[in-house]
Amino acid sequence: MLGIALKMLFGDIVKMLGLVMGIAFSTLLMAQQGGFFIGLISRAANTVTEAQGVAIWVMDPKTETAEGPTAMRDVELYRVRGVEGVRQASPLVQATTTLRTPQGRSSAAAFLGVDDASLLGINPRFVVGSPEDLRRPDAIALDQLGFSRLWPGEPLATGKEIEVNDRRATVVAITEALPGFTAPVIVYTRLSQALSYVPGGRNRLSFILVEAEPGRDPRAIAQAISAQTGLLALTTPEFQRRTIDYVLNNTGIAPSFGVVIALGAVVGILVTGLTFTLFVNDNLKQFAVLKAMGLSNWRLLGMVLAQALVVAFIGYAIGLWIASGFFDAVNQPFSDLKGFWLPWQIAVMVAGATAVIVSLASLIAIRRVLRLDPATVFRG
Amino acid sequence: MPAIVTTGITKSFGAGETRTSVLRGVDFEAEAGEMTFLVGPSGCGKTTFISILSALLSADGGALSVFGTEPNRLKSGDLVRFRRDMVGFVFQQFNLLPALDAAENVAVPLIIQGVSPRKARQRACAWLELLGLGAHLGKLPSELSGGQQQRVAIARALIHEPRLLVCDEPTASLDAETGRQVIELLREVSLNPERAAIIVTHDDRIYPYADRIAFMADGRLTHVERPDPARIPARPIRGETQP
Numbered sequence A: 001m002l003g004i005a006l007k008m009l010f011g012d013i014v015k016m017l018g019l020v021m022g023i024a025f026s027t028l029l030m031a032q033q034g035g036f037f038i039g040l041i042s043r044a045a046n047t048v049t050e051a052q053g054v055a056i057w058v059m060d061p062k063t064e065t066a067e068g069p070t071a072m073r074d075v076e077l078y079r080v081r082g083v084e085g086v087r088q089a090s091p092l093v094q095a096t097t098t099l100r101t102p103q104g105r106s107s108a109a110a111f112l113g114v115d116d117a118s119l120l121g122i123n124p125r126f127v128v129g130s131p132e133d134l135r136r137p138d139a140i141a142l143d144q145l146g147f148s149r150l151w152p153g154e155p156l157a158t159g160k161e162i163e164v165n166d167r168r169a170t171v172v173a174i175t176e177a178l179p180g181f182t183a184p185v186i187v188y189t190r191l192s193q194a195l196s197y198v199p200g201g202r203n204r205l206s207f208i209l210v211e212a213e214p215g216r217d218p219r220a221i222a223q224a225i226s227a228q229t230g231l232l233a234l235t236t237p238e239f240q241r242r243t244i245d246y247v248l249n250n251t252g253i254a255p256s257f258g259v260v261i262a263l264g265a266v267v268g269i270l271v272t273g274l275t276f277t278l279f280v281n282d283n284l285k286q287f288a289v290l291k292a293m294g295l296s297n298w299r300l301l302g303m304v305l306a307q308a309l310v311v312a313f314i315g316y317a318i319g320l321w322i323a324s325g326f327f328d329a330v331n332q333p334f335s336d337l338k339g340f341w342l343p344w345q346i347a348v349m350v351a352g353a354t355a356v357i358v359s360l361a362s363l364i365a366i367r368r369v370l371r372l373d374p375a376t377v378f379r380g
Numbered sequence B: 001m002p003a004i005v006t007t008g009i010t011k012s013f014g015a016g017e018t019r020t021s022v023l024r025g026v027d028f029e030a031e032a033g034e035m036t037f038l039v040g041p042s043g044c045g046k047t048t049f050i051s052i053l054s055a056l057l058s059a060d061g062g063a064l065s066v067f068g069t070e071p072n073r074l075k076s077g078d079l080v081r082f083r084r085d086m087v088g089f090v091f092q093q094f095n096l097l098p099a100l101d102a103a104e105n106v107a108v109p110l111i112i113q114g115v116s117p118r119k120a121r122q123r124a125c126a127w128l129e130l131l132g133l134g135a136h137l138g139k140l141p142s143e144l145s146g147g148q149q150q151r152v153a154i155a156r157a158l159i160h161e162p163r164l165l166v167c168d169e170p171t172a173s174l175d176a177e178t179g180r181q182v183i184e185l186l187r188e189v190s191l192n193p194e195r196a197a198i199i200v201t202h203d204d205r206i207y208p209y210a211d212r213i214a215f216m217a218d219g220r221l222t223h224v225e226r227p228d229p230a231r232i233p234a235r236p237i238r239g240e241t242q243p
């Protein structure tokens, strides 16, 4: 009977397409917005995600996010270095400033000043040049997005001059970096350099980055640091978590995406429900004939569910295909939307939501079919 | 004892003010191996009555035996199986599934019985060949004429060898000549010593094809006639019609 159910479905190609498009649309909306949401909030923690080899982030207890640190005194670095299990502790200064080209173009950027000696915390993906180039005077490493904003259309090249707070800097390397939340462009430089670019006196440490002794539990070391220094010490995953939680709790991002995603689900339920009810209504006579000929309610239910599942599957596949195509298209090195992707967890959640949508949408139709009086076959 | 016997069948629809008594005690008999016509004015209850015979409706009162089974006493699951295995239907409006081709339509009762679609299609094709539709196996109903569609419907009604064949106005949607051909064919392929065929009709031009004609009026059976056997068109009646 499944074959017959599918022939009925494909026999009414207009409604079938309506159903598929309704589901594809709501899948697309949910998957695209879901991926967008994840991409956007994870931007807040991208500087943490990108810092290679860092096990523990130490910060002032008032620091809530990776992008909004409260400054610490320089002396804290030495106190952290004294804690058992800390293999290496390096300073990080982080600030948001504006980059300006001599031609007058400008872009906001997150400025990350890493330890002059160890360069700990630097993102390793250099497209042009290498981390060692940062040791040169006035050197900064700019990311591809920043380069394309400051010198649009020009091929990637080092040696370009820019101004940072009226001070000269030279682009000595170009990185591929995940964008930040407040400023998508990421600039790496040495700490001493960073201090000269960003205004203020001493005691401006944003974070202390800790490498753990091999084989030691970072969580335990972090607790020891907190206990001995009164600073907040978090493992890398904990700090990513804290940052994202802060963004979720202190911005309207979650509710505004939630509304769009819910709207996608509601549109899906309405369009699919309406079309599917129309489809089943149009075929009610056929279902009555099958019922008269001795097809049980269970098998009729199976037919209707098969029809619903097939359109759900096709619609979901199309919607997800378009959504992933969207993310592939925007996730380019020079794109403002770079770093956005479609996590498989979102695909799975949207599949679940689609299953629920289709189940709800077919309820009315199923009720009609189950209550159908087979004696109507003899009535015109 | 006749294959089908009913005594005092009553049926009404609605409740309270709007309650209408449609069948007021129908006493009816039909023999296997015969075609029994059920005729009468519009609204007298013919369709209601064959719906009860074929277990699509339950009677309010009276007794009813169809080849020894009493559909009124069956539970709903058994009723479904009764229709599946015992009854073949032919409708005025053919009621073929528009998305299925002729052979698939004919195969449906076997598929409902659980026969594999491939086997069911083979047997459907054999039936369609028998009914002279061998050239139209893969055509959709919309590509067939009314007479061809009704022949497909007849094949569908017989493919699972039901013991009861009920036809409601099988010729009413066809022109006179096509109607005559269809009833002739029906007589040729459906008659079988194991099967009773009951045909509701308004069309008195086909009365000569009946073995018996039961007249209904106002919810009751009034009388039964046997048409002059000499007027039945001389056609060999096959006992065994399975292709």
Ligand SMILES: Nc1ncnc2c1ncn2[C@@H]1O[C@H](COP(=O)(O)OP(=O)(O)OP(=O)(O)O)[C@@H](O)[C@H]1O
Binding pocket: B013, B014, B022, B040, B041, B042, B043, B044, B045, B046, B047, B048, B049
């Ligand atoms: N489900 C129903 N609900 C209410 N009334 C019904 C129902 N089915 C039939 N009736 C009524 O019962 C009466 C008999 O209907 P039925 O269809 O059995 O007559 P019929 O003899 O087949 O008529 P026709 O020759 O026009 O087909 C009609 O008045 C009809 O309106």
Ligand SMILES: [Mg+2]
Binding pocket: B046, B047, B048, B168
């Ligand atoms: Mg009728």
